[in-house]
Amino acid sequence: MVEHTQSRIRDEAINWHIRLASASDEEWQEFTAWLEADPRHNPAYEAVSDEDAELDFVLAQREVMPVAANDDPEVWQDPRPSPAWRWGGIAASLALLAGVTYLVVGGANEQVIVTAPGETRIVSLDDGSQITLNGGTQLVFEGTDSQEVELVAGEARLDIRHDPAREFTVVMDSQRIVDIGTKFNISRDPDLLRVEVSEGTVRYEGFGKSVRLEAGHTLTATSTGAVTSGAMAPALMSGWMRGELIFHDAPLDLVARDLERASGIEIELDPSVADRPFNGLIQTRGDKETLRKRLEGLLALRVTETENGWKFEP
Amino acid sequence: MTEFGLMQLYEERRLELQRFLRSRGLSQDDAEDLLQDLYIKIQTSNFGPVSQPRAYLYRMANNMAHDRRRAEKRRKNLADGWAASQKQSDGMPATGDSAEDIVMARDHLQRIEAELEQLPERTSDIVKRFRISGESQKAIANSLGISLSAVEKHLQRGYRAILDARQRFESEPEAFTFHEGKGGRDG
Numbered sequence: 314m315v316e317h318t319q320s321r322i323r324d325e326a327i328n329w330h331i332r333l334a335s336a337s338d339e340e341w342q343e344f345t346a347w348l349e350a351d352p353r354h355n356p357a358y359e360a361v362s363d364e365d366a367e368l369d370f371v372l373a374q375r376e377v378m379p380v381a382a383n384d385d386p387e388v389w390q391d392p393r394p395s396p397a398w399r400w401g402g403i404a405a406s407l408a409l410l411a412g413v414t415y416l417v418v419g420g421a422n423e424q425v426i427v428t429a430p431g432e433t434r435i436v437s438l439d440d441g442s443q444i445t446l447n448g449g450t451q452l453v454f455e456g457t458d459s460q461e462v463e464l465v466a467g468e469a470r471l472d473i474r475h476d477p478a479r480e481f482t483v484v485m486d487s488q489r490i491v492d493i494g495t496k497f498n499i500s501r502d503p504d505l506l507r508v509e510v511s512e513g514t515v516r517y518e519g520f521g522k523s524v525r526l527e528a529g530h531t532l533t534a535t536s537t538g539a540v541t542s543g544a545m546a547p548a549l550m551s552g553w554m555r556g557e558l559i560f561h562d563a564p565l566d567l568v569a570r571d572l573e574r575a576s577g578i579e580i581e582l583d584p585s586v587a588d589r590p591f592n593g594l595i596q597t598r599g600d601k602e603t604l605r606k607r608l609e610g611l612l613a614l615r616v617t618e619t620e621n622g623w624k625f626e627p
Numbered sequence: 628m629t630e631f632g633l634m635q636l637y638e639e640r641r642l643e644l645q646r647f648l649r650s651r652g653l654s655q656d657d658a659e660d661l662l663q664d665l666y667i668k669i670q671t672s673n674f675g676p677v678s679q680p681r682a683y684l685y686r687m688a689n690n691m692a693h694d695r696r697r698a699e700k701r702r703k704n705l706a707d708g709w710a711a712s713q714k715q716s717d718g719m720p721a722t723g724d725s726a727e728d729i730v731m732a733r734d735h736l737q738r739i740e741a742e743l744e745q746l747p748e749r750t751s752d753i754v755k756r757f758r759i760s761g762e763s764q765k766a767i768a769n770s771l772g773i774s775l776s777a778v779e780k781h782l783q784r785g786y787r788a789i790l791d792a793r794q795r796f797e798s799e800p801e802a803f804t805f806h807e808g809k810g811g812r813d814g
Contacts, residue, residue, distance in 0.1 A: 324783075324787065328783050331786060334763075334764060340682075341647070341681075342643075345646060349650045355650065356652075359652075364793055368739075371736050437763045437766045441762075441769055443763070445761065600698070
């Protein structure tokens with residue numbers, strides 16, 4: 314009998330955990346009532362929540378598998394490759410933790426969405442398209458339709474539903490990314506634009522150039538008009554969503570900015586090391602102290618706490 | 628919704644949020660503390676449009692309560708000297724700093740994949756889209772042309788399967804190790 318009740322309580326806890334992701338005000342009040350109804354309810358709920366949180370790391374393993382299997386085949390081998398799992402990662406926990414915003418399109422007004430550094434947000438469009446914003450990001454949606462969005466600053470992962478009848482455009486001053494139905498990542502800093510395409514095709518337009526990018530292609534454009542394309546395994550793209558930042562010969566100045574965006578920690582970088590190139594992967598998970606020590610090792614810098622955040626110096 | 632709007636809502640809902648936090652197991656003092664932090668968070672964050680502001684406050688408070696509890700648990704574990712020596716999971720999310728963490732996580736992942744294979748295709752599809760791809764329940768419901776509560780039911784079924792598998796995995800991880808496609812255990 315006791316076991317049967319425990320199993321019922323656990324089922325209820327699971328049901329509540331799932332409902333809370335999109336619960337209304339009334340449902341949160343009902344949740345409170347359920348918690349109050351029996352002292353075993355809260356511990357059961359906490360257990361379910363913790364178990365689900367643990368899955369983030371487990372599920373992220375799906376993403377770390379390299380496209381070119383040059384590691385131990387026994388460890389990396391996946392006998393059942395499944396395209397639906399190619400993109401993903403911790404995004405689901407973002408859905409639970411970050412604000413989730415539904416845009417009503419067709420309205421006359423412009424809508425602005427802003428995230429603070431360290432905060433993430435998922436925006437769902439009526440057509441099922443989805444945009445996930447990293448910290449420190451500002452996105453402006455034009456009122457009349459959902460075909461154009463302006464990335465004023467920051468970084469976003471876009472999942473645009475395929476619709477041959479329309480082109481979805483991301484505008485950044487005089488540069489544009491035009492897309493028909495694709496998954497891609499854009500990051501915009503004042504002096505640098507970075508694009509990663511994981512599925513589908515986009516067209517970059519800027520500085521008098523027009524570049525077609527397909528799955529596995531990347532592009533960077535500096536403010537002086539140097540436009541370069543490159544390649545990257547789609548499974549490694551949008552690393553920020555999995556708590557991983559990957560850099561190839563990136564100046565520490567850029568590394569610091571990306572870290573700020575992802576962590577919300579203000580970083581002061583000693584100018585003498587701003588141009589030093591960094592190659593590697595930075596895991597941003599874990600508590601602050603763990604991250605600080607990890608950065609000291611990876612970046613070969615002293616990372617000290619200041620009033621506002623951290624200081625990076627040689 | 629402006630930051631001012633959320634602050635005002637916070638004032639109106641304070642007692643209710645306090646009651647909620649108490650039901651979540653916080654002492655009166657801890658609940659007060661957390662509400663203060665929540666207030667500061669609202670003041671200092673930049674908010675874009677928030678579609679359900681009251682629910683948003685609840686969600687923030689709930690997540691902060693989880694964060695505190697987990698941080699406290701981690702502190703306690705470190706203080707007890709567990710972190711270095713324990714083999715079993717302490718219920719805390721792995722940080723992936725050890726090779727052992729990664730190998731165990733991959734084994735666990737294969738077990739989850741196996742569980743999902745056994746579910747009806749639609750259920751498994753919905754679980755993957757929600758939990759892995761991060762699609763909202765509403766977006767999933769819209770794209771499939773079914774109701775939100777139908778999506779919820781699929782998720783409940785899927786989560787039960789995955790979380791129960793996790794519990795079994797935690798108690799006997801060796802039984803679930805897969806090598807070269809051979810199963811280590813039935814079911």
